[in-house]
Amino acid sequence: MNLRTIWRKTLNVTMLSLTGACTLITVSVLFFILGYLVYNGGRDLSWNFFTKLPTPVGETGGGVANAIVGSAKLLFLAMLFGVPVGVIAGVYLAEFSGKTMNFVVRYTTDLLNGVPSIVIGIFAYSIVVVPMRHFSTLAGGFALGVMTIPITVRSTEQFLRAVPNPLREGALALGASKWKTILTVIVPAAASGIITGIMLALARVAGETAPLLFTAFGNQFWSPGWNQPIASLPMVIYTYATGPYEEWHEQAWAAGLVLLGLVLVVNIGTRLVLARKTSVAR
Amino acid sequence: MASVSPVRNAETENMNRQPDNARDAAPSLAKPPEAPAVASSSLRFKVSKLKVFYGSKEVLHGIDLEISSNVVTALIGPSGCGKSTFLRSLNRMNETVRHARLEGQILLDGDNVLNMDVVRLRRRVGMVFQRPNPFPKSIFDNVAYGLRINGCKEKMSDAVEHSLRRAALWEEVKDQLHKSAYALSGGQQQRLCIARALAVDPEVLLLDEPCSALDPVTTAKIEELLFQLKPTCTIVIVTHNMQQAARASDFTAFLLEGNLIEFQKTPKLFTTPSDPRTEAYITGRFG
Amino acid sequence: MGVSSNPAVGHEPYLAPRGKVGDFLARLRGGDEIAHLLTLIFAAGVILITSLLVYELWINSALSRHTFGWKFFVTSVWDPVFNHFGALPFLYGTVITTVVALIIAVPLGVGAAIFLAELAPPRASDMLAFVIDLLAAVPSVIYGVLGIFVVVPFVRTALGPFLESTFGFLPLFKGPSYGLGVLTASLVLTIMIIPFIISVSREVLMAVPVDQREAALALGATRWESTIRVVVPFASTGIAGSIFLAMARALGETMAVTMVIGNDPRISASLLAPGYSIAAVIANEFTEATGALYLQALIELGLVLFLVTFILNGLARLLIVATEQRGGGTPA
Ligand SMILES: Nc1ncnc2c1ncn2[C@@H]1O[C@H](COP(=O)(O)OP(=O)(O)O)[C@@H](O)[C@H]1O
Numbered sequence: 001m002n003l004r005t006i007w008r009k010t011l012n013v014t015m016l017s018l019t020g021a022c023t024l025i026t027v028s029v030l031f032f033i034l035g036y037l038v039y040n041g042g043r044d045l046s047w048n049f050f051t052k053l054p055t056p057v058g059e060t061g062g063g064v065a066n067a068i069v070g071s072a073k074l075l076f077l078a079m080l081f082g083v084p085v086g087v088i089a090g091v092y093l094a095e096f097s098g099k100t101m102n103f104v105v106r107y108t109t110d111l112l113n114g115v116p117s118i119v120i121g122i123f124a125y126s127i128v129v130v131p132m133r134h135f136s137t138l139a140g141g142f143a144l145g146v147m148t149i150p151i152t153v154r155s156t157e158q159f160l161r162a163v164p165n166p167l168r169e170g171a172l173a174l175g176a177s178k179w180k181t182i183l184t185v186i187v188p189a190a191a192s193g194i195i196t197g198i199m200l201a202l203a204r205v206a207g208e209t210a211p212l213l214f215t216a217f218g219n220q221f222w223s224p225g226w227n228q229p230i231a232s233l234p235m236v237i238y239t240y241a242t243g244p245y246e247e248w249h250e251q252a253w254a255a256g257l258v259l260l261g262l263v264l265v266v267n268i269g270t271r272l273v274l275a276r277k278t279s280v281a282r
Numbered sequence: 283m284a285s286v287s288p289v290r291n292a293e294t295e296n297m298n299r300q301p302d303n304a305r306d307a308a309p310s311l312a313k314p315p316e317a318p319a320v321a322s323s324s325l326r327f328k329v330s331k332l333k334v335f336y337g338s339k340e341v342l343h344g345i346d347l348e349i350s351s352n353v354v355t356a357l358i359g360p361s362g363c364g365k366s367t368f369l370r371s372l373n374r375m376n377e378t379v380r381h382a383r384l385e386g387q388i389l390l391d392g393d394n395v396l397n398m399d400v401v402r403l404r405r406r407v408g409m410v411f412q413r414p415n416p417f418p419k420s421i422f423d424n425v426a427y428g429l430r431i432n433g434c435k436e437k438m439s440d441a442v443e444h445s446l447r448r449a450a451l452w453e454e455v456k457d458q459l460h461k462s463a464y465a466l467s468g469g470q471q472q473r474l475c476i477a478r479a480l481a482v483d484p485e486v487l488l489l490d491e492p493c494s495a496l497d498p499v500t501t502a503k504i505e506e507l508l509f510q511l512k513p514t515c516t517i518v519i520v521t522h523n524m525q526q527a528a529r530a531s532d533f534t535a536f537l538l539e540g541n542l543i544e545f546q547k548t549p550k551l552f553t554t555p556s557d558p559r560t561e562a563y564i565t566g567r568f569g
Numbered sequence: 570m571g572v573s574s575n576p577a578v579g580h581e582p583y584l585a586p587r588g589k590v591g592d593f594l595a596r597l598r599g600g601d602e603i604a605h606l607l608t609l610i611f612a613a614g615v616i617l618i619t620s621l622l623v624y625e626l627w628i629n630s631a632l633s634r635h636t637f638g639w640k641f642f643v644t645s646v647w648d649p650v651f652n653h654f655g656a657l658p659f660l661y662g663t664v665i666t667t668v669v670a671l672i673i674a675v676p677l678g679v680g681a682a683i684f685l686a687e688l689a690p691p692r693a694s695d696m697l698a699f700v701i702d703l704l705a706a707v708p709s710v711i712y713g714v715l716g717i718f719v720v721v722p723f724v725r726t727a728l729g730p731f732l733e734s735t736f737g738f739l740p741l742f743k744g745p746s747y748g749l750g751v752l753t754a755s756l757v758l759t760i761m762i763i764p765f766i767i768s769v770s771r772e773v774l775m776a777v778p779v780d781q782r783e784a785a786l787a788l789g790a791t792r793w794e795s796t797i798r799v800v801v802p803f804a805s806t807g808i809a810g811s812i813f814l815a816m817a818r819a820l821g822e823t824m825a826v827t828m829v830i831g832n833d834p835r836i837s838a839s840l841l842a843p844g845y846s847i848a849a850v851i852a853n854e855f856t857e858a859t860g861a862l863y864l865q866a867l868i869e870l871g872l873v874l875f876l877v878t879f880i881l882n883g884l885a886r887l888l889i890v891a892t893e894q895r896g897g898g899t900p901a
C-alpha cells in the first residue's frame with residue numbers, strides 16, 4: 001500500500017517532468033533554429049541586397065531586388081485572383097447557403113486547402129503555362145491565388161458568422177433588404193476580421209516555392225509586364241541555398257531572413273489585432 | 283391626421299404614406315364590440331386569428347387584437363407567453379427565423395401585411411429590440427442608416443438632428459456625432475436605436491422590452507419619450523414590468539401561453555380586470 | 570401595393586406562395602436573389618477550380634496510367650532515357666521519411682501538448698502556443714535552408730557517425746553518412762510538423778471538460794493518472810486527427826525534403842543513405858521532363874500525392890470534429 005503510493009507519486013513526478021522535457025526540447029530546438037537564421041541572415045543583409053540585381057558569380061555587391069519586386073507582383077496577382085473569389089464565396093457560405101450546399105462548398109474548400117503545394121503547381125502549369133506555351137508571372141500569380149482561396153473562404157465565413165444576430169435584425173427592421181444588410185452592416189462589422197484572414201492567406205503563399213517552380217520559374221533580371229518568367233524571394237532562396245557558391249549561400253540566408261521577417265510580422269500583427277478585438281468583444 | 287410629424291421629407295412621405303381618406307376609412311371597417319373607443323385615434327393594426335408556429339410547435343393560438351393609432355399599447359404576460367413572437371409578427375421579423383410559420387391575418391391600415399413588400403412594411407413599422415443593437419458605426423451614421431438605404435441624400439444632417447431630438451438624445455450627443463455608437467452608455471444606445479428607427483419616420487414603433495437592460499433613471503427617460511412620441515406615432519411596447527405598462531400605456535393586452543386573455547384600457551385592466559387570470563398575474567400570483 | 574385599402578379576407582399562410590416566378594421576380598427587384606445568385610456563382614467557382622484540378626491531374630496522367638498500369642507502383646526503375654518509369658523508390662522515400670518523422674515528432678509533440686494543456690500556467694501556455702503557431706507559419710523553404718546548413722552538417726559529422734558506430738550492425742544505420750539522406754529529411758520534417766501536433770493536440774486537450782479532470786482527481790488519482798487515464802483518452806481521437814494532419818503535411822512537403830534528401834532514386838535499407846520522394850522528384854524533374862510519357866509519369870505521381878493527402882486530411886478533419894463535439898457537448 002505504502003509502496004504503491006510511493007510508486008504512483010514517483011511515476012507522477014517522472015512522467016510530468018518528461019512532458020516538461022518534451023516542451024523544453026521542442027521549444028529550444030525551434031528557438032535555436034530561428035536564432036541561427038537571424039544571426040546568419042543579419043550578417044549578410046546590406047543596402048545592396050534590397051536594391052541591386054544579382055551579380056555574376058565572383059562579383060560582390062549583388063542583391064535580390066528583382067526577387068523582392070517579383071514576390072510583390074506575384075502576391076498582387078494572387079490577391080487579385082484569389083481574394084474576390086474567396087470573400088464572395090465566404091459570404092455565400094455564411095449568408096445564403098442551405099445545409100447541403102454549405103456542406104459541399106466547405107468540403108471542397110477543405111479539400112483544396114489540403115492539396116500539396118507542388119500539386120497546385122502542376123495544376124497551374126497545365127491550365128496556364130501549357131496554353132500560353134511559356135512560364136510567366138501570370139501563371140505564378142494564378143497558382144498562389146488558388147492557394148489563397150480556401151483560407152480566405154473559411155476565415156470570411158467564420159467572421160461573418162460571428163457578427164451578432166441583433167445587428168442583422170436591426171438593419172432588417174429598418175427596411176433594409178438582405179443584400180443591403182450584408183453590404184452595409186454585416187460585412188463592415190466583420191471587415192477587420194476578413195482583412196486579417198486575407199493578410200494571413202497572403203503571408204502563407206508568400207513563402208510558397210513549390211507552386212512557382214514551373215509557373216513563375218525564376219529570372220536573373222527584371223521582369224517587366226506579366227508575361228515573362230519572374231524571380232521571387234522563395235525561389236531565390238531555394239536556388240541559392242542549393243547552389244555551390246559561398247556568396248549564394250550568404251544571399252540565401254539574408255533572403256530567408258527577409259522572407260521570415262515578412263511572414264512573422266504579418267502573423268504576429270494580425271494575431272494581436274484579433275486578440276484585442278475578441279477581448280474587447282467579451 | 284395627428285400622425286404627421288412636423289418635419290418630413292418628401293420622399294418618405296410618398297413612399298410610406300397612404301392618402302388620408304384611405305386611412306380614415308379604416309375604423310369603419312370593423313368596430314369590434316369590446317374595443318375601447320378613443321376619440322382621437324383610428325384603427326391601425328387589425329390582427330385576426332393569428333397563429334404562429336416554430337416548426338411544429340404552436341406558440342400563438344389564434345390572437346384577435348386591434349391596435350389603435352396614436353396610443354401606446356402594452357403587451358404583458360409571463361415570459362415565454364409569446365409577446366415577442368406577436369410583436370415580431372407585426373413587421374414580419376419572424377420571417378428571419380427558420381421554420382417560423384404564420385396563419386391568420388394582420389391588416390395594417392386595411393392592407394394585409396403578408397402581401398406587402400416586406401421592405402416597405404418594415405419602413406412603416408419600426409422596431410426597437412430588447413438589447414440596444416447599434417451598428418458599429420458613428421452615431422450619425424447609425425441614425426442616417428435607414429435614410430441612406432432608402433436612397434435619401436438631401437438634408438441628412440437635419441433629419442438626423444430631428445430624429446435625435448425626438449429620441450431625447452440630441453443634447454447629449456450633439457458634440458460627438460462622429461464618435462462610435464459603442465462609446466455611448468446602454469441607455470443612450472437604446473435611445474440611439476429609437477432615433478435610428480424614428481429617422482425613417484415610421485407610422486408604428488414596436489418596442490420589445492426596451493428597458494429590460496437599463497437602469498430606472500434611463501427607463502423613466504424612455505417612458506417619457508414614448509409619451510412625447512404618441513402624437514406622431516403608434517406605439518406597441520412589450521414589457522414584463524407591470525408598473526411600466528401601467529405608467530406608460532393607454533391600452534394593455536395580457537397574454538398567457540399564446541392566448542390573449544384580456545385587452546382593456548390600461549387603468550381598467552389594472553384596477554378591475556375582468557378575467558381572474560389577469561388578476562392573478564397583476565397581483566403577482568404567478569409569472 | 571399598400572396604397573388602396575384592400576382588406577383581404579380568409580387565412581393567408583405565411584409567405585403565401587405567390588407562384589414561384591412571381592416570388593422570384595419580387596425578390597429580384599430587391600436584389601436579394603441577384604446577390605444570392607452572384608455569391609453562388611463564386612462559391613461554385615471554388616468547386617469548379619477544385620474539380621478542374623482533379624480533372625487535369627487525371628487526364629494529364631492518362632498516358633502514363635495506361636502504359637504502366639498498377640506496375641507503376643511496384644517497379645523501381647526510373648529511367649527517362651529508356652522511358653521506363655516505376656514509382657517505388659519515390660513512394661518508399663516519401664513513406665519512410667514521413668514514418669521516421671512521425672516516430673520522433675509524435676511523442677515529443679504530444680508530450681509537449683500535455684504539458685502545455687495540463688501543467689503549464691495558462692499564461693505561459695498561451696505564450697508558448699502563440700510562438701509555436703508562428704513556427705507553423707514559417708515557409709518550408711526556410712526549413713530547407715536550415716536543413717542544408719544546420720541539419721546536414723550535424724548528421725554528417727555527429728549523428729551519422731554516432732549511429733554508425735553504435736548501431737552499425739543494423740542495416741538501418743549502415744554507413745557511410747553523407748549528410749544528405751533519408752534521416753536528414755526526416756529530421757527536417759520532424760521540426761516542421763511538431764508545431765502542428767502541439768498546436769492541435771493542445772487545443773483538443775484543453776477542450777476536455779474540467780469536470781472530467783476533477784472527477785478523476787476527486788477519486789484520488791495523481792495528476793499524471795488523471796491525465797493519462799481520463800484526459801488523454803477523452804481527447805484521443807482529436808490527437809489522432811492532429812497526427813493525420815501532420816502526416817498529410819509531411820507526405821506533401823516539397824521544398825525542405827528536396828533540399829536535403831539527396832535525390833537518388835534508389836531504395837536502400839539505411840536511413841543514412843540518400844533517397845528521393847514523390848514531391849522532390851516532381852520539383853526536380855518537371856521542367857526538364859522531355860517527352861510526354863516522362864511528364865505524364867510525373868503528373869501521375871502528383872495524382873498519387875493528391876489522393877493520399879486527400880484521404881488523410883479527410884480522416885484528420887473527421888477525428889478532430891468528433892472530439893471537439895464530444896468536448897463541447899458534455900458540459901451542457
Ligand atoms: N426561434 C424560436 N424557435 C423555436 N421556439 C421559439 C423561438 N422563439 C421563441 N420560441 C418559443 O416561443 C414561445 C414564445 O416565445 P416569445 O415570443 O419569445 O415569448 P416572450 O417574448 O413572451 O417571452 C416560447 O415558448 C419560446 O420558447
Ligand SMILES: [Mg+2]
Pocket residue numbers: 365366367490
Ligand atoms: Mg421576449
